[in-house]
Amino acid sequence: MLNLKILEKKVQKYIQTHVGDKIPELVLKGSPFNEIKNIDIIEQIESKSRCKSKLPTWYNTPSILYPNKLNIEQCSSERTAYYKSTLVSGENLIDITAGFGVDSFYFSKKIKNIISCEVDKKLSEISEHNFKTFNTKNIRNKALNGLNFLKKTETIFDWIYIDPSRRGPNKEKKILIKDCNPDVSKHLNLFFKLSQNILIKLSPMVDIQAVIKDIVNPKKIHIVAVKNEVKEILVVLKKGFSGETTIKAINLDSEQPNFEFKISNEKKLVLSYKPPEKYLYEPNLAVIKAGAFKILSRKFKIGKLGPNTHLYTSSKIKNKFPGKIYNIKKVIPYKKRNLNKIIRGTKANIKSRNFTKSVNEIKEQYKLIDGGDIYLFFTSTQLNRVVLVCSKI
Known part of the structure; x- marks a missing residue:
């Protein structure tokens, strides 16, 4: 109480x-x-x-x-909640796992009527108090199990939203869809009985291919990052959809463009790889999580350094890239003795991409100092290992 x-x-x-x-x-x-x-x-x-x-x-x-700090940790940020609200429209939406109510609050700005279900009575009371404090009048709070509510209701909703609990009985984190509560893959028939549109929030650690396999035929999967940290995987389901899933990578609070593609287009591409040229391209983590590797090269007409190296290069700059762009100042073959003479004690920002040593191991080995305007990429081309000395554009 x-x-x-x-x-x-x-x-x-x-x-x-x-x-x-x-x-x-x-x-x-x-x-x-x-x-x-x-x-x-x-x-x-x-x-x-x-x-x-x-x-x-x-x-x-x-x-x-x-509520307690765990509830704050688990809830959406305002930034991602706002993004979710741009995906929905219509007259009514039910949030069956409302938690602290952040997503319900932002949905209420786009949808006329919201039902917000939370099984934890105290948490539901907290959310209801806060909605009143915000003078939000179109959210109906229900302190009950949202899945059970759906099993009993005959109401048809424009959208059903589910953010399954990703904590086990001992507060341990869960990632797989089948381990979350509820397991959305088991209740799709119920959801589609009551709505044409389903939106599901999943762990940023979940495997995208597993999502497509476990939740049959999603219409779209949004990989949502904030300032280059992947925060949420959002799955949009449409009743009767029979096309191929579109993957969309978004890096909020950046000037980087979104990137959309279909997995079949990624799989069918065959690339030839290029050695480092004048410019280096580092995709943001939403794009990396999405698995847009070969198609990124084809889309922007930039060369990939190697089959497992997700860095790209070109002789002419390609703007509006979904990531960071660097000017390559020097390419140094990775030979330990020579490299020690060249970079030992240097002040630089260190990055390890498809390389045999971690950033910390590299710093320790060469006594490197963090910071400055120089970026050292320890990486692998198709032929050999190199260190790319770069400056950010």
């Missing part, structure tokens, strides 16, 4: 004052309020601290209630 005394001004002021403080020190201090347990105040401080950049609307709004 929620202790609403947490919302009193003096308590809220205390929470805000101690956001970012060391939790062990706050634990030792104890609660300054007789009617509120210290564990409840600590939970608010710790969770609010985690929302500063992830959920700035929540963080900057007075009188918001927060």
Whole structure:
């Protein structure tokens, strides 16, 4: 049961004052309020601290209630929640695994009526309070199992959204679709009985080929990164869709363009490989996760360095590339003795791509110092191992 005394001004002021403080020190201090347990105040401080950049609307709004830090860790960021909202339209949507309600909140800006289901009663009450604080009036909260609700309802929805729990009974992380709760692959008939459109959020670690195999014939898979860190895999299903799945790689909060392709086009391409030329291209991690390797080379007319090296090169610059572009200053064959004389003690940004040593091993071996404007790519071409001395464009 929620202790609403947490919302009193003096308590809220205390929470805000101690956001970012060391939790062990706050634990030792104890609660300054007789009617509120210290564990409840600590939970608010710790969770609010985690929302500063992830959920700035929540963080900057007075009188918001927060769940435990694990719920904050598992919920979508505002940036990715907004992106999801651009994928849906219509009159009604049901979120059957709502959690802290971030996705439901952003869906409510695009869809007229939202049903937000969360089996954890306390978490559902927290979300309902926050929706009222935001003056959001088109979300109906239901503190129940969303899957069970679907089994009983006769309502037809424009969209069903599922973000399966990726935690086991001992809070261990789960990645495979079959290990998540619910296992969406087992309930597709139920979903399509009630909606033409399904949106599923999966772990960024999930294998894309496994998704296509386990969730038969997705219409589109979105690989969503934020500032070059893959955050979510979004699967769009359309009832009756019989075409080939489109893969879309997105790197939010960057100026890099999105990249779309079909896996069959990737598989059928045969490439010849090129040695380093004037420019080097490093795809963003959403593109890498998507598996767009050969097709990227063909699309931008840039040479791939080697079959397992996902770096590209050209003599003329190709703008609007979904990743970073570098100017190659020098190509050094990887010969340990000569290389030691050339780069030992250099200040540079080190990258290891399809190479036998990790970044840390390379730094240690050559006593390299992090930073500066120089980038050293330790990598492999089709013929040999090289070090590419580059500057970013």
